[in-house]
Amino acid sequence: MNERSEPTTGTAEPLAGGDRVDCGMDSATEAFVAHRNLLFTVAYEMLGSAADAEDVLQETWLRWMKVDLGQVRDRRAYLVRITTRQSLDRLRAMRRRKEAYFGSWLPEPLLTAPDVAQDIELAESVSMALMLVLETLSPTERAVFVLREVFDVGYDEIAAAVGKNPAAVRQIAHRARRHVDARRPREVVSPSETQAALESFRRAVDTRDLQGLLDVLAPEVVLIADGGGLRQAAPRPITGADKVARFIVGGLGKAEVAPTGEFTVVNGNPALLVRVDGEIDGVMAIGVQDARITGLYYIRNPEKLTRVESETPLTLR
Numbered sequence: 001m002n003e004r005s006e007p008t009t010g011t012a013e014p015l016a017g018g019d020r021v022d023c024g025m026d027s028a029t030e031a032f033v034a035h036r037n038l039l040f041t042v043a044y045e046m047l048g049s050a051a052d053a054e055d056v057l058q059e060t061w062l063r064w065m066k067v068d069l070g071q072v073r074d075r076r077a078y079l080v081r082i083t084t085r086q087s088l089d090r091l092r093a094m095r096r097r098k099e100a101y102f103g104s105w106l107p108e109p110l111l112t113a114p115d116v117a118q119d120i121e122l123a124e125s126v127s128m129a130l131m132l133v134l135e136t137l138s139p140t141e142r143a144v145f146v147l148r149e150v151f152d153v154g155y156d157e158i159a160a161a162v163g164k165n166p167a168a169v170r171q172i173a174h175r176a177r178r179h180v181d182a183r184r185p186r187e188v189v190s191p192s193e194t195q196a197a198l199e200s201f202r203r204a205v206d207t208r209d210l211q212g213l214l215d216v217l218a219p220e221v222v223l224i225a226d227g228g229g230l231r232q233a234a235p236r237p238i239t240g241a242d243k244v245a246r247f248i249v250g251g252l253g254k255a256e257v258a259p260t261g262e263f264t265v266v267n268g269n270p271a272l273l274v275r276v277d278g279e280i281d282g283v284m285a286i287g288v289q290d291a292r293i294t295g296l297y298y299i300r301n302p303e304k305l306t307r308v309e310s311e312t313p314l315t316l317r
Contacts, residue, residue, distance in 0.1 A: 031075040032064055038076070038151075039083045041126075041314045045146045046087040047094060048107035048131050050307050056086045077157050084143055084161035091139040102229030104237060106297055107131040108304040109266045109283045110312040116268040117191045122316050123268030124188055125150045128297040129287035131267070132224075133183045137176055144169055145176040151316055189288045195263070195270040197288045202261050202272060205248060213245035218292040223247065228301030231282075244296065266308065273308060274298075283308050 032039075039060060043053035060082045072078045098105050107128060117123050124130060125146075134142050143162050147153040155166045155173070162169065197216055204212030223244045227233030238244050261272035261284065272284040283305065287295030299305065 037313045037315045043087045050108045059086045081161040103235045104224045106226035110307050112268050113311050126267040128285040141176040144172045148173045194288050217241040218294045223296040225298040231300040
């Protein structure tokens with residue numbers, strides 16, 4: 001498709017950041033604004049980082065303003081294509097950054113509106129548990145899986161976005177789906193079931209009840225903590241209910257100030273916002289199966305806690 005040499009817009013920047021001065025939007029700007037939340041969701045699910053997703057949206061905006069709209073049949077699809085390509089480039093660069101990351105890496109948590117939790121498909125797609133499974137895919141596999149399984153994009157359009165032919169995309173989609181299905185939770189858990197497990201967990205932590213923790217933790221539970229080298233955190237995942245429970249209770253025993261957890265909704269699922277002396281210390285998200293916690297995901301890296309007090313809109317449409 002052809003590109004314009006000069007953008008024909010009278011808008012103010014930065015549109016990708018979500019805030020702008022309305023100086024009369026032209027057709028290209030209206031299309032971008034209309035699909036901005038979708039584009040952010042696509043980028044975030046591919047990257048696991050809100051900051052990087054915002055950068056991708058800025059690049060998408062700059063490229064979109066050079067496109068000859070007369071050659072574009074489906075503006076939504078074209079915007080998703082640009083976003084996917086930019087996300088793929090950034091995802092490959094992020095992989096090198098993650099190799100040098102201190103300790104375990106977890107996705108950046110997002111405070112989400114209650115309606116996201118009610119959208120089962122969306123809530124599952126941005127859950128910490130599934131986002132971590134997506135980390136095990138190659139960049140192209142992740143892009144294909146996200147576009148096909150989450151956003152129901154057609155194979156031809158995915159092929160154009162990732163630079164493959166449709167037949168190859170179908171094979172990649174099948175391989176990625178099989179890989180994810182082997183590692184994702186066996187069943188979708190309701191928000192109420194997750195909330196109940198989280199309440200039992202908080203009650204046991206507040207009372208430093210070791211047996212109470214063992215009762216709510218699945219035998220194979222895994223604790224992953226992300227301090228990013230900026231805050232203390234377990235450098236490697238801890239596996240097993242007894243080890244995880246003793247680690248949590250032992251850590252509380254060493255703390256000068258007991259942490260307090262308040263219920264919130266992160267990535268479409270119930271979570272705990274943990275404060276120490278009134279300051280945010282981290283976010284605790286969980287994975288649940290059969291009413292017991294199978295995954296504990298504690299994000300303490302302060303650089304990843306900038307979106308846990310104001311809602312980030314997400315959408316699949």
